[in-house]
Amino acid sequence: MTGRLLVRGMLVGLIAGLLAFGFAKIFGEPQIDSAIAFEESMSHSHSHGDAEEEEPELVSREVQSTFGLLTGVVAYSASLGGIFALVFAFSLGRIGNVGPRGLSALLALSAFVVLFLVPGMVYPANPPSVGDPDTIGKRTQLFFLMLLVSVAAAVIAISAGRKFIASSGLWNGAIKGVALYLVIVSIAGFLFPTFNEAPDGFSALLLWKFRVAAVGIQVVMWTALGLIFGAVAERLLLANKPYNA
Amino acid sequence: MAYSASTQTDISIPAIPLGDILPWAIFGGLLLMLAIYFVGAEQGAVAVFKGMYVHEFVHDGRHLLGFPCH
Numbered sequence: 298m299t300g301r302l303l304v305r306g307m308l309v310g311l312i313a314g315l316l317a318f319g320f321a322k323i324f325g326e327p328q329i330d331s332a333i334a335f336e337e338s339m340s341h342s343h344s345h346g347d348a349e350e351e352e353p354e355l356v357s358r359e360v361q362s363t364f365g366l367l368t369g370v371v372a373y374s375a376s377l378g379g380i381f382a383l384v385f386a387f388s389l390g391r392i393g394n395v396g397p398r399g400l401s402a403l404l405a406l407s408a409f410v411v412l413f414l415v416p417g418m419v420y421p422a423n424p425p426s427v428g429d430p431d432t433i434g435k436r437t438q439l440f441f442l443m444l445l446v447s448v449a450a451a452v453i454a455i456s457a458g459r460k461f462i463a464s465s466g467l468w469n470g471a472i473k474g475v476a477l478y479l480v481i482v483s484i485a486g487f488l489f490p491t492f493n494e495a496p497d498g499f500s501a502l503l504l505w506k507f508r509v510a511a512v513g514i515q516v517v518m519w520t521a522l523g524l525i526f527g528a529v530a531e532r533l534l535l536a537n538k539p540y541n542a
Numbered sequence: 543m544a545y546s547a548s549t550q551t552d553i554s555i556p557a558i559p560l561g562d563i564l565p566w567a568i569f570g571g572l573l574l575m576l577a578i579y580f581v582g583a584e585q586g587a588v589a590v591f592k593g594m595y596v597h598e599f600v601h602d603g604r605h606l607l608g609f610p611c612h
Binding site: 298299300303307321325326329355356360361362364365366368369370372373375376377379380383386387389390391396397413416417420421422423424425428430433434436437438440441507510511514515534535538539 | 555556557558560562563566567570571574575577578580581582583586587588593594595598599600601602603604605606607608609610611612
C-alpha cells in the first residue's frame with residue numbers, strides 16, 4: 298500500500314508543480330527580471346573590473362525562465378509529493394481521526410507552515426542581487442538548520458500534543474501542541490543571526506512583490522497537493538480495505 | 543461534535559504496518575531528498591558536480607522556492 302501511495306503522491310506532486318509553475322511564471326518571473334535589471338544597472342554604474350561584466354551566459358534567461366523554472370518547480374513539487382505520501386502513510390490511523398481527505402489537508406497545511414512559512418520568516422526568499430555571494434555558505438547552512446529546527450519542533454509538538462489531547466481534550470490539547478511548536482521556533486528565530494544584504498537603492502516594493510510571489514507558489518502547490526492527494530488516496534484506500542500491500 | 547461523526551462514516555481506515563512503510567521511506571525518501579538538494583542547493587554553497595550548469599538551469603526556481611541562491 299505504501300508504494301502505491303508513494304507513486305500517487307509523486308504524480309499529484311507533479312500536477313501541483315505544474316500549477317505552481319503557472320503561478321510562478323505569471324507572478325514571480327516579472328520580479329526576477331526586474332531584480333536582474335537592477336543588478337545589471339548597478340554593475341554598469343560601478344564597473345568594478347571588466348572580467349565580471351562580459352561573463353558568458355551558461356544558460357540563457359529565456360531557458361532559465363521557462364524550462365529551468367519548470368524543471369525546478371516540478372522536480373521540487375513531485376519530490377515533496379512523494380515524501381508527503383510517505384508521511385501520510387505513516388500518519389494514517391496513527392494521528393488524528395479525520396479520514397484520508399481530512400488528514401491529507403491537515404498534513405499539507407502543516408507542511409506549508411513547517412517547511413516553508415516558518416523557516417521563511419527567519420530566512421525569506423530573496424530575488425537576484427539581494428544577498429552577498431561571500432555569505433552564501435553561512436546563509437545556506439543556517440537556512441537548512443532553521444528548516445531542521447522547524448521539523449524537529451513539529452515532531453516534538455505532535456508527540457507532546459497527543460499527550461495534551463489525552464489529558465485536556467482535543468481543542469485545548471491541540472492548542473497546547475501548536476503553542477509548543479511556536480514557542481520553540483520563535484526562540485530559534487530570535488537566536489539565529491539575520492542577514493541585511495539588500496543593496497542600497499533596491500526597491501522595497503520589488504522585494505515585497507517577490508516574496509509574496511514566493512509565498513503564493515507554495516500556497517498553490519500545497520493546496521493542490523493536499524486536496525487532490527486526499528481525494529486520490531481515499532479512493533485507493535477504500536477500494537483496497539483491508540490492505541494486502 | 544455532531545459533524546465529526548458524519549465525516550467518519552465508513553472511513554475507519556486502519557494504520558499501514560511499519561514494516562510496509564519502512565523500506566519505501568528509506569529508499570524513496572532518500573532519493574526524493576536528493577532531488578530536492580539538486581534543485582535547492584547544488585553548486586551553491588556545496589557542489590557534487592563541477593561547474594555552474596545545474597545552478598544556472600534551476601536558477602529562477604531556486605530563488606522563487608526560497609532557497610539561498612548566491
